[in-house]
Amino acid sequence: MQQPVFCDVADVRARLGAAGYLADDAIATTVFLADRLGKPLLVEGPAGVGKTELAKAVATATGSELIRLQCYEGLDEARALYEWNYKKQLLRIQVANGSSPDTANDGRPGGWSEVEQDIFSEEFLLSRPLLTAIRRTEPTVLLVDETDKADVEVEGLLLEVLSDFQVTIPELGTIVAARRPLVVLTSNATRELSEALKRRCLYLHLDYPTAEREKAIVLSRVPEVAEALAEALVRTVRALRALELKKSPSIAETIDWAHTLVALGLDTLDEAAVRDTLGVVLKHASDHARAVAQLELN
């Protein structure tokens, strides 16, 4: 077991805070446990509540490098783990063939096996994020972003890598992590991740924050905004979330809204201001219409 990075929950909160991420009790405790128990951390929640941001903040707070594996449909082992650079291998073989008529025939046996040894070496290995993270000796945070977008087979691959922190490459042998990276997986829950993966992870559900925390976040991200305006902004966003919308505004949108208001030089949030800038927070025409009707913005 390697030395944990954080000494207690308060330490996590303080260091994340210094990295510009305001963590609440649940976030701080869960990050602390992920570090202490050496388990991957699965963060799930709606878009724009700061899942990826959390991983970046953890990297900053622990002085680690962030290695990111962005998942998408069709992601495979070759893109996630490692790949042999076969164009380069091909060139190497051609070079060997070109010189072989002279050399191979004058009594040098094993020309091929030498080439084979050569083309399956480090030089021809393309290391992808998972392998890179395992081989690093410096502190590392591995971010597997939008895990739900990847296919089910990738989950199997992740399971293998994340439970033992080792990778077997047939030609090279097994590579064991020199230093276990802190792993953060994020998911938008567009599909349910497999039980097996969830069981091996610590789970953190990030939801829309409390009014107090959201205000603090807005104030720290957009320092130009006045406190009273931030308060009004957060309350209005919460009123919008209470409506039945297709896509409720998230923290990212609240921050965008604050930026917009500052850029427009508005210092109060009245009906006209809300009506004119509503497009920043609501991205569906029907949501827009609904908000205008329900909040009587006409």
Next chain:
Amino acid sequence: MNNGLLDRTVAFVAALRAGGVPVSLAESLDAVRAFGAIDVLDREDLRAAFAATMVKRPPHRVTFDTLFDLWWPPLLGDGTASRYGADAGDPDAGDPDDADPDATEPRQGHAVPADRDALRAELARLLLDGDEDGLRRLARAAVQGLGRADAQPGRQSWFSYRVLRQLSPDTLTASLLAQMLDGQDRDGLAEKVARQTIRERIKQFEAMVAAEVRRRLAEERGVERIAKTAVKPLTDQVDFLRASRDDLVELRRQVYPLARRLATRLTARRRLGRAGRLDFRRTVRASLGTGGVPLVTHHRPHKPHKPELVVLCDVSGSVASFAHFTLLLAFALREQFAKVRAFAFIDTVDEVTPMFRPGEDFPDVMARMTREARLVWFDGHSDYGNSFETFAERYPDAITPRTSLLILGDARNNYRATAATTLKHLAASARHSYWLNPEPRAHWGSGDSATAAYGDIVEMVECRNAAQLQQFVERLLPG
């Protein structure tokens, strides 16, 4: 961890499992390890640690929180009278001794008015400030002072409605609004927003009172007994026919996420099927990278078979919420179908497809449907027979051999003619036909239910909650 705490944790895990949260052995071991790693004296840290190790699905979180509050209560019994004052920390917070019923009153069920007023004043102040800790302390004091009733000698019972009736936080709304707006415009946006803020805080307070009452009850009667009644069913397990207003709002919120999850799973299943024809161009292009040797072949994706969907639904009072949810889901999934058409009926039928255009406002659709569509011909009671006949007569082209016909309703026909022959014709001209019945299977065929007549013609499926509906949709859509 000492034995007492270990036993408590094991019992808590058992209660979680009984409450429907699947906790594996490995996860409970993690929870115990987490217990050792954190400062157990901080209750919120403990909650977070247990949640991180054992609750891996958001819907289970409510159950978890309820049970956690029961198993790891913030304090025992009355707590101490001095602590309420000491913790308040704010000397201006009214006189804490006044707000504490034990100080002014011997142990009796009913509070004296002075006490009640003091509590109400304190409540108003805390609601205005949104002071969460203060509210929690107040909930504790209020339950202690107002919520107790002596059930039998030596036994007490606790009621949240007593507390809420006497404090009646809702009646504070007007004065709170006035203070919060502070002379601003009394209508329009500011008022809406302030009202929402107050509503949220009152709801929070009510939940705190309910939790406190559960805690006191659990001390009186044992945790296990209270746990059984305290756990609410998950949203997707809520019976359509018994759903409350709040349940329905929650269900509607689930429509889009559910449709998205279903669509993702269907696409994944389709991709897993056999690959389509060889894509010659892409294969040759890819082979250039490997010296002209086609190491990997590329294939065109299969064109998925998309059925046309015709939904015929009973929207009379008893089953309206079921029809509503199912229609919303069908239209949220419209991309999975070649075409979706919806027809609503009570005792006659009308097409309602245009009301579900993309971008329409969902919550209003049901109200508009009953208002604008012509669904009543005779007396406004369900008449399946006449509806089927009218449908066959007015929309003869709606059902084609590519159509999946979906009928929604409880088949309670008020003892009228069933028009089984017409339905047989309709079913025969469709590719598939299904009947979704929101009633429990055990009730089918009782009273005026015509399930026997219809069940022979069309396959009838029990569909009482969102989970069953989801299963059905997966079956309906081919991979």
